[in-house]
Amino acid sequence: MHTASITIDGRKLLVDSKQTIIEAAASNGITVPHFCWHPKLSVSGNCRMCLVEVEKMPKLVIACMTQVSDGMIINTTNDRVINAREAVMEFILLNHPLDCPICDEAGECKLQDYAFSHSSGFSRFNEDKVHKPKRVELGQHVMFDAERCILCSRCIRFCDEIAGKHQLQFVQRGDNTSIETFPGEKLDNPYSMNVVDICPVGALTNTDFRFKSRVWEMSFTNSVCTSCSRGCNIEVGVRNNEVLRLTPRLNENVNSYWMCDNGRLNSFKNIKSSSRINLSQIKIGNNYSDIIWEAAIQNVVDNLKVFKKNEVAFLLSSEATNEDNYIMFKFAKDAFNSENIYCYKHSELNDEDDILIRGDKTPNSFGVETLGINPSDLQELIQKINSGEIKAIYSLEDSFQENEDLLNSFSQLKYFALHATNNSKFTTIANIVLSASTSFEKSGTIINFQGQIQRLIPSIATEEDERSLDGFELSRWDKFAAWNDKWGKGPKRNSRSSWKIVSEVANNFGMKLKFKSSEEVFLELTQKNSAFSGMTYLKLGSQGMKIKNQNINSEVKVS
Known part of the structure; x- marks a missing residue:
């Protein structure tokens, strides 16, 4: 990088010689007012709001289009610049409705x-x-x-x-x-x-x-x-x-x-959709009835204990967080010593482009792969169900893309426990539906197709959050819509993060899972899986980090 030594408002700076004045100022914490300039768009220079004074130049110049040069002395706040900005503002506001x-x-x-x-x-x-x-x-x-x-x-x-x-x-x-x-x-x-x-x-x-x-x-x-x-x-x-x-x-x-x-x-319309599951439901005959959490957990425990360990399959989900998948994986391995752990691979849609949109509509298929489970079309599981080898399934939330083959196969199960946020064809065949929190209601991490691990932070409260403030940003609880302030009058669903539900089930099988937050689950995951080693929620911050030692597509096509 070739550098240039410049001075802005008395500050001596060493900047990239290819930068414009507005870019050099912004990279050093100096704000030059502007309307038309955007860091990812071409320069049009038509608003004139970013006028600045450069010594030895007879007229004011626009900072968005003027490239820096070595020895340049720039003033952005003197009287000449201030008067020019006031004139520009007067002109812009000339016909503005001020509404x-x-x-x-x-x-x-x-x-x-x-x-x-x-x-x-x-x-x-x-x-x-x-x-x-x-x-x-x-x-x-x-x-x-x-x-x-x-x-x-x-x-x-x-x-x-x-x-x-x-x-x-x-x-x-x-x-x-x-x-x-x-x-x-x-x-x-x-x-x-x-x-x-x-x-x-x-x-x-x-x-x-x-x-x-x-x-x-x-x-x-x-x-x-x-x-x-x-x-x-x-x-x-x-x-x-x-x-x-x-x-x-x-x-x-x-x-x-x-x-x-x-x-x-x-992405958020399912939260208040008419299909939203606000309470866990149990199937009685051909009808479903609401059930309290304690009874719902006990139902899953009692029914899973009926079957031999090799007769139960566990489904992770590319729609669930790493924490949810890890706890389900841990439960399947530690309590059942199971090899019947699967994840449904969603078919990609043909709307992918070279900007942002991906054909894979699930947010965390890569996260499932880090646990050693490759998402598939579940044909192997279907064969085991049809042969009577698998009699029960415990599944995290997944739409399964309303797959008819899966639907017909799962209908043959003796017992099907499903976590879900919204009603679907699969909730109509489940013996019990456990009310799972949406991505806006829970804390956790997901990994995108490039191997970038990022945090989900809850933005709306559930009834569970009145007992546990898991994952909420501190400032969030002091603002509108927090559960404990006068503005928070909106509905709260009686849902839980899947890792919490599975942990309660697991503890009834002799496991002693005492996680109090998704952060504690993630901490154990970092200790058990080298792909996550050294990571913490604090280090992930607001931008996330790259997963380690994984074969990932690191190409970024966004300009």
Whole structure:
């Protein structure tokens, strides 16, 4: 790397000579205000908000497009720069509707912030503002307000450069300039909602979240999307114990700044779906009845003890966490000395692309493999069931993709205990359904297809969390929707993490599992499995780590 020695606001810095001023400043903790610049998009230089003074240059220059050079002396806060920024802000606000009280972006709007920090607070414009369309459906998921748009072109550049779809354009001229889709086009690419995230104002809004909540009424938790094997980093917005919004969180090793629309919209909808299992259920005749946890655990214990050890099979799940799978694996090995441990391999869909979306829609198939169990189509298990060799199955939560062959085979079992978050064809044949927590309700780790291990952090509370604060971020309990504050009035499901359920079952077989949290389970896993050695939740942090000594696909295609 070739370096350049520069000075910014009196600070002498050694920076990469290929950087622009705004990049050099950002890498050294100096903020230069900007609207149109984005670190992952090409430079357009059209907002002019990042004007700075460079000594020996007659005019102010835009920091986003000016490359540093050795000996450059830069001022970002002197009177000349401040006056220029105030003029830019006055110009940008000229026709802006100033409708912050009804704008979804309020509270996280750059224009709102800069109006306080970089504006004079005064406008000389007394004429009528130019009016433009207020509710334009650019696509199914994105609504456009042309009056709020400051023409930064971020959305256009995102579609062109990241999504690879030329769907947005500038039309008209002067103060009538606006953004439209190309004729006959809709903003319908699989990443369309990222334009809402990168819009610096409230011009583009998410139709799924629109008008549901103010950002200051929500609590936010860092977690991971579980809709495919990519494992995009996300920020979960919650109010009254209900997930309202997911937004992507920066992780250069996984998803950069982006996430797909499917993960954003659908990964949390099962939480409050009509099919959600809020209480464990036991089959009596052809009907199911709710059952309390103590009785449910005892039912599993009593029924598993009926069979010979080699007549019981155990199913891990690529939809469960490493902690869940480890405890089930440990139970099967230690209590049953079992070789009948399996995991269903989900068929990949044909929607995979070279951006983020993966054909494998399970978040943790690689995690199962680290335990030495290779996911398969379970044909071997089906044969053992059909021959009468396997008479009972104890399974972690898995949709099994509603596989008819499996469904028919499992229907022949004498006993089928299934963990589940939502009702499915498989819950209709289970003898008992144990209410499992979703990925938004439990703590644990998952491993993506590249071997990146990352933490799931619970963002909404269950009834179990009133007794155990497992995994919640400390700040989470002081904000809206926490179980113990006045705003937390939303429903709480009577579900548990699978490792907790299996631990209680295992203890009735003479095992002494005394784990108090998923972190304690993970600590034992790191001691038992060399792939996890030396790791802790603290070291994983918000970005995760690479699994050790594994044959992984480390290719990162996100720009």
